[in-house]
Amino acid sequence: MAFRQQETLSLTKKTDQDFIFRSKLPDISIPNHLPLAEYVFQKFSGDGDGDSTTTCLIDSATGRTFTYANVQITLRRIAAGLHRLGIRHGDTVMLLLPNSPEFALSFLAAVYLGAVSTSANPLFTQTEIAKQAKASAAKMIITKPCYVHKLTNLQQLGAVIVCVDDRNDVVSLADGSVRFTDLTQADEAELPKPEISPDDTVSIPYSSGTTGLPKGVMISHKGLVTSIAQKVDGENPNLNFTRDDVIICFLPMFHTFTHSSLMLSAMRTGAALLILPRFELNLVMKMVQKYKVTVVPMAPPVVLAFVKSPETEKYDLSSVRMMLSGSATLKKELEDAVRLKLPNAIFGQSYGMTEAGTVANSLAFAKHPFKTKSGSCGTVIRNAEMKVVDTITGASLLRNKAGEICIRGHQLMKGYLNDPEATARTIDKDGWLHTGDIGFVDDDDEIFIVDRLKELIKFKGYQVAPAELEALLIFHPYIEDAAVVAMTDEVADEVPVAFVVRSEGSQLTEDDIKNYVNKQVVHYKRIKMVFFVKAIPKSASGKLLRKVLRAKL
Template sequence: MLSRQQDTLFLTKKLDQEPCQDIIFRSKLADIVIPNHLPLTDYVFQRFSGNGDGDSTATCLIDSATGRIFTYANVQINSQRVAVGIHRLGIRQRDTVMLLLPNSPEFAFSFLAVAYLGAVTTTANPLYTQAEIARQANASATKMIITKQCYGISPVLVMELIQRYKVTVVPVAPSVVLAFVKSQETERYDLSSVRMMISGAATLRKELEEAVLPKFPNAIFGQGYGMTESATVAKSLSFAKNLYKTKSGACGTVIRNADMKVVDTITGVSLPRNKSGEICIRGDQLMKGYLNDPEATARTIDNDGWLHTGDIGYVDDDDEIFIVDRLKELIKFKGYQVAPAELEALLISHPYIEDAAVVAMQDEVAGEVPVAFVVSSEGSQVTEDDVTSYICKQVVHYKRVNMVFFTDYIPKAPSGKILRKDLRSRLANGPMNLS
């Protein structure tokens, strides 16, 4: 710790004496012209109306639950009808509408309808409790909630749909990738139509990416990285018109029309390649701010226009970005930083573990220690000692898993992100709530 403090003091003194220039990373691809004179809905449908060259009768959306098919013309008309309906119910420009909806055609119609009116959308998880919905509605000053029955989509159904509709591009969350890897059902389906598989929503480790590729023999795999506040930050160039060779585990390179830098989490100094720090992004695609919360906005976007993502990562020699973990989720063990995602990747590589999550548990001596919640494979007899020994052999001492709690499931958002706060709540509420 003393060495780290001395380094920080030296850097601080140096900054006081000399102005520091940011090390900025840009896309390998040229910037493009993005029109800023069109409303969102006009931009979305411009190819399919008027003199556009798009085919408005082409399929735009398919409802997997019912088989209903919507053309681009259908989507535009339905969105306009919903806009008229909610306008009659009193929604006006800058009013807030909550979408309490699963992934469905109704979500698209409602989102576009709100945009037609110049109103504001706040999206909520359909699995939220009444109290959680009420808190979000109050915070966003919601005037209307649009909702419907929620249904889930299993990995088997996804494979059935790929086979039935000859799906070519498959966006997935890491939890779905994991389900594909662990599933014994993939051999039963023809997945050869898939030519692109894009993972987002959370960190996907190299080992899991490499494990899923044999399941989709004709697919190019790549990752994207972004957040609600910044939209897309990075995307794999394996999807570019002129293909670039990419590495497993990378989440792409910074998008066009944007600047990116990596900063030291203590000093704020921008870092060179292959040095981990907080990723910051700047560009016209950033949010204007958090609704009715200028203090939170100021904490996230600094005076120079940099949005601080809270994600820890680095840029390698080929401009590819690797995410290590969330800044707020790093476990602080006696001054060392432990990334939960690294341990989770090792845990799910165990042949008898279906899923896993790692969080911090308070410890009187170390401050925090890593503990694991594990879903074991059906019929397996894997024990806590088996799991801790498996990890112990592969990591340095401060990354070792301190305790293992076996559970029926890992709580996740619809996007696939692990709901770590739910797991931390279980720890805080005592032994009866750990399984």
């Protein structure tokens, strides 16, 4: 550890500019010259040590299983089917699907063909779907019959609609739609071998839009290969998935975290992915018990539901060896509560963003793990550089100083689709991506996220982090959920106000909550008003939609 610090300090002195943080793990050789599909299944070809007869995908809804051999054959057939329908290298295919094997197979088929995938929440409105489809120039939309009514305008504009069959293999096709099963029966021999460059765009996810309008994020084959390898490759992988693991997937597959950290990372390592169509706590625990799940990835709202539910005692969850929280940062108090529920499982956090891939990962998940701290989102990912900068001056900060986190490496996005100005605001001329997250690195290289830069509440010049107050509120015994946002104030500029979901039967009052919080914080962090609501609005990935709450003020 001392050597790592000395090495970094000498670099800082040499450049006289930046104090750069790197992983405790050594850099590794990453084959990011390979196309994504070839890289993901590299162990199952040539001299690889993968066993193609092992299970790759499990559909919890139907009991269907796909071996690694099945998946590779099927994705090539689907790619041939896409090609037959006119999809070529660089064309965009939209996935408007719930969690399912068909989502994974469609994504992989587009990847193999050299096409571009963009995925959207199937619960989006017709207008939201149309905006993303038009912005990404989607030529095809793969969906379920129940969502086709949202696509009539796009179909009229020439988009090909492909419908996935339901469980009974009966589907009512809209005029002009194509059956997904027709793609799976295409002849792969008809597919010419695609020529794919590492810099070709492979995916265009859309940023959450929680602090602005959604933007298409262009991710290359090179970027996604790098992001996966940073986690699961090397003699001591940062995220030690193995071929013996069963990884449960109930987080939305259209989200980048699920794509990279779960689906593709699982396939790269030869693990089995158990797919649930949605999150239902009792269903999740039932599936954990039935399939002896070993890895449970979560988002903070799921962690909260798990901690507060008495139902957890009814199921055998002893097979779980790893619980990974991602998509949004998790506070120390929640992390400690999970450990009490599952004392034999390793628990830690991952931190990343759509534009940057995984930025940090807990080293508790490494094959040869490190001791970690509650509340930390890990250490910077290997084969990347990180710095923390002052939000006003831009100066690089040393350890234990909070500022904006910046990351640099081959895993970063190429840029925002058709938006060079937004790209330039996010990635500077030296290649540093500015995350908009406020955090610090402690003496042990662990990263702690304080808040979002744009969500900090400014009270008479003081900065108030909503997440700090939310952590206090959520652990009140009669509060089910809570969120804190800024409200404009003539005197203070902004003041913190809370939206609270009371526990069932609770008679908690506004004064009760104010007294509970205000006695634990400095004067400028005190809650000024409390609004009681039935639910806290959140995105599909579990992030608080503060802009929705601010609109109520």
